[in-house]
Amino acid sequence: MIELWNTIILEPILNSLIALTTMVGGNFGFAIIIFTVVVRLVLFPLTARQTQSTKAMQSLQPKLQELQKKYAKNKQKLQQETMKLYKEAGINPLGCLWPMLIQLPIWIALYQSIMRALAASPENLLDLSQHLYSWQVVAQAVPLNENFLWLQLSQPDRYLILAILVGATMWVQQKMVTAPATDPRQKSMTQMTTLMMPLMFAMFTLSFPSGLALYWVVSNIIGIVIQYFVTGGWGYLTNPFARGPAPTRKLPAAQQPSKAAGKASEQSKMIKKASEQKRGRFKR
Numbered sequence: 560m561i562e563l564w565n566t567i568i569l570e571p572i573l574n575s576l577i578a579l580t581t582m583v584g585g586n587f588g589f590a591i592i593i594f595t596v597v598v599r600l601v602l603f604p605l606t607a608r609q610t611q612s613t614k615a616m617q618s619l620q621p622k623l624q625e626l627q628k629k630y631a632k633n634k635q636k637l638q639q640e641t642m643k644l645y646k647e648a649g650i651n652p653l654g655c656l657w658p659m660l661i662q663l664p665i666w667i668a669l670y671q672s673i674m675r676a677l678a679a680s681p682e683n684l685l686d687l688s689q690h691l692y693s694w695q696v697v698a699q700a701v702p703l704n705e706n707f708l709w710l711q712l713s714q715p716d717r718y719l720i721l722a723i724l725v726g727a728t729m730w731v732q733q734k735m736v737t738a739p740a741t742d743p744r745q746k747s748m749t750q751m752t753t754l755m756m757p758l759m760f761a762m763f764t765l766s767f768p769s770g771l772a773l774y775w776v777v778s779n780i781i782g783i784v785i786q787y788f789v790t791g792g793w794g795y796l797t798n799p800f801a802r803g804p805a806p807t808r809k810l811p812a813a814q815q816p817s818k819a820a821g822k823a824s825e826q827s828k829m830i831k832k833a834s835e836q837k838r839g840r841f842k843r
Contacts, residue, residue, distance in 0.1 A: 565690065568665075569671055570690050576669075591773050596781065599781045602662070606785055666771065670768065677703055677705045712770035713768050721773065735787075735793055737753055737795055
């Protein structure tokens with residue numbers, strides 16, 4: 560399994576990063592940024608479909624809440640009706656997970672590639688040589704320079720700037736597609752979910768190499784741009800209090816006008832109008 564992982568995923572990513580580093584003048588940070596853009600372009604069809612599915616599922620939330628109330632005691636029926644609703648709307652609930660599942664092995668391989676490519680000791684260089692292709696463009700780049708802006712790409716960002724950027728960009732992404740909940744319990748759960756994922760990845764950034772955090776930041780920014788154009792704006796980020804029309808207040812039966820009273824008022828209006836017409840004729 561390890562040999563299969565190295566051959567199919569790790570070595571192509573590692574050698575692509577080193578080749579890109581040579582093409583951009585030996586800057587490993589720029590190579591990571593270009594690699595991130597290429598990955599997001601390849602995954603664009605899946606990402607666009609994920610964004611559309613997420614937006615469609617948010618629009619179905621009122622109907623889903625009605626089903627939950629209607630079939631609260633019948634879980635099997637609730638599941639059947641929910642899947643029926645998804646099918647009628649043409650939504651695949653698992654469609655939102657595919658881009659993340661595909662990116663997970665890329666994250667792992669990128670982490671391993673950064674640690675191997677920035678080999679600091681002779682033992683690490685020897686291990687790196689076993690995974691390199693016999694490309695001249697690859698051989699020219701080794702050893703790599705791990706400095707990029709204020710970052711040391713093999714070490715966590717000591718200034719915490721990347722951690723803040725990772726958390727902020729991920730929060731913006733989630734906020735753009737997360738509809739405000741009307742139920743107080745669901746509202747608290749939604750707020751907690753919207754905050755937990757960005758905080759969790761920000762904490763990961765404190766212990767992972769800044770090269771991987773750089774990938775996350777650039778990937779999140781591209782994701783925000785894609786969501787902006789696919790969904791047609793900033794979504795719920797700039798309009799968090801979007802609501803439907805206010806329900807009309809129903810008067811008590813004692814305060815509601817009866818049908819007889821309505822007819823009497825209409826007749827009085829007609830009599831009044833006729834008398835005004837007669838007065839007009841006499842004046843003439």
